[in-house]
Amino acid sequence: MISVEKLQVVFGRGTPLEKQALSGLDLTIETGSFVTVIGSNGAGKSTLLGVLAGDVLPTSGRVTIGTTDVTRKPTASRAGLVARVFQDPLAGSCGPLSIEENLALAYTRGQSRGLAPALSGKRRDYFRERIAELNLGLENRMKDRMDLLSGGQRQAVSLVMATLSGSEVLLLDEHTAALDPGMAEFIMELTQKVVSDRKLTTLMVTHSMRQALDFGTRTVMLHGGEVVLDVTGDNRKNMQVEDLIAMFRKIRGQTLDDDALLIG
Numbered sequence: 381m382i383s384v385e386k387l388q389v390v391f392g393r394g395t396p397l398e399k400q401a402l403s404g405l406d407l408t409i410e411t412g413s414f415v416t417v418i419g420s421n422g423a424g425k426s427t428l429l430g431v432l433a434g435d436v437l438p439t440s441g442r443v444t445i446g447t448t449d450v451t452r453k454p455t456a457s458r459a460g461l462v463a464r465v466f467q468d469p470l471a472g473s474c475g476p477l478s479i480e481e482n483l484a485l486a487y488t489r490g491q492s493r494g495l496a497p498a499l500s501g502k503r504r505d506y507f508r509e510r511i512a513e514l515n516l517g518l519e520n521r522m523k524d525r526m527d528l529l530s531g532g533q534r535q536a537v538s539l540v541m542a543t544l545s546g547s548e549v550l551l552l553d554e555h556t557a558a559l560d561p562g563m564a565e566f567i568m569e570l571t572q573k574v575v576s577d578r579k580l581t582t583l584m585v586t587h588s589m590r591q592a593l594d595f596g597t598r599t600v601m602l603h604g605g606e607v608v609l610d611v612t613g614d615n616r617k618n619m620q621v622e623d624l625i626a627m628f629r630k631i632r633g634q635t636l637d638d639d640a641l642l643i644g
C-alpha cells in the first residue's frame with residue numbers, strides 16, 4: 381500500500397518565486413491497484429510522482445510505501461521499491477550506453493553489484509530474452525546505443541528496465557504523450573501486460589481523459605495540489621469521457637480550449 385498524508389511541497393520557499401505545488405494532499409493506494417492521475421497544467425501531478433520516486437523532498441507530510449516510511453529517503457535508496465518512466469524517452473535511460481548496458485544499470489539500481497557482473501553470461505541471455513518478448517527485433521541490437529532507438533522503442537525498453545530492479549511500484553509520467561498514436565497504443569498494451577504480469581501498484585499521469593478511463597481501476601484528479609475527484613468501481617465504469625471532461629471543466633471553472641487534447 382502507498383500512503384500519502386498531508387503532503388505539502390513548496391518550491392522556492394521564501395523567494396519571490398515561491399510556489400506551493402502540493403497543498404496537504406492525502407491519498408491511499410491499495411497494493412496492486414492501477415490509478416490514473418489527471419489534472420490541468422500545474423495541478424501537482426509530476427510533483428506527486430517526484431515525491432513518490434524521491435526526486436522531490438516534501439516540505440511536510442508523510443509518505444509510506446508498504447511498511448517503509450520513505451518521506452526522507454533519497455531516490456537511490458528507493459530503487460527496488462519504485463520505478464519511473466518519463467514522458468521524454470531520453471529521460472530515464474542513458475543515451476550513449478547500449479541497450480544491454482542500460483538494462484544492467486536498471487538491474488543493479490540501488491544494489492552494490494557493479495555493471496560487469498550484471499552483464500556476465502546468463503544475465504546477458506536473460507536481458508536478451510526480456511527484450512525479445514517485446515517483438516520489436518531489438519534483441520538483435522543489444523549492443524546498439526540507446527540514443528539510436530526511436531522514442532517508442534526507448535519507452536518499450538524503459539518499461540522492461542522498470543521491471544528489472546524488482547520494484548513493486550510503477551510511476552508513469554505521461555509516458556506515451558510524446559509518441560505517435562500507433563506507438564502510444566503499443567506502449568499502453570505493453571504497460572497493461574507488465575502491470576498485470578507483475579502485479580505492480582501503478583500511478584499513471586495522463587492528459588488523455590480516454591486513457592484515464594480506459595486503463596486502471598481508479599481515477600484521481602488533482603487541482604491546486606489537492607485531490608479534487610476520486611472515482612472507482614461502478615461510478616467509474618459508467619463514466620464516459622464526456623462526463624470526465626465536464627467534471628474537469630467544472631473544477632477548473634473555465635472552458636477548455638482544446639477538448640481533442642483531452643479525448644485523444
Ligand SMILES: Nc1ncnc2c1ncn2[C@@H]1O[C@H](COP(=O)(O)OP(=O)(O)OP(=O)(O)O)[C@@H](O)[C@H]1O
Nearest residue numbers: 391392399401419420421422423424425426427428
Ligand atoms: N522545480 C520546481 N521549481 C519551482 N516550481 C516548480 C518546480 N516543479 C514544479 N513547479 C511548479 O509547481 C506546480 C506544480 O507543477 P507540476 O509539474 O507538479 O504540475 P503538473 O500537474 O505535473 O503539470 P503539467 O501537466 O503541466 O506537467 C507548477 O506551478 C509548477 O510550475
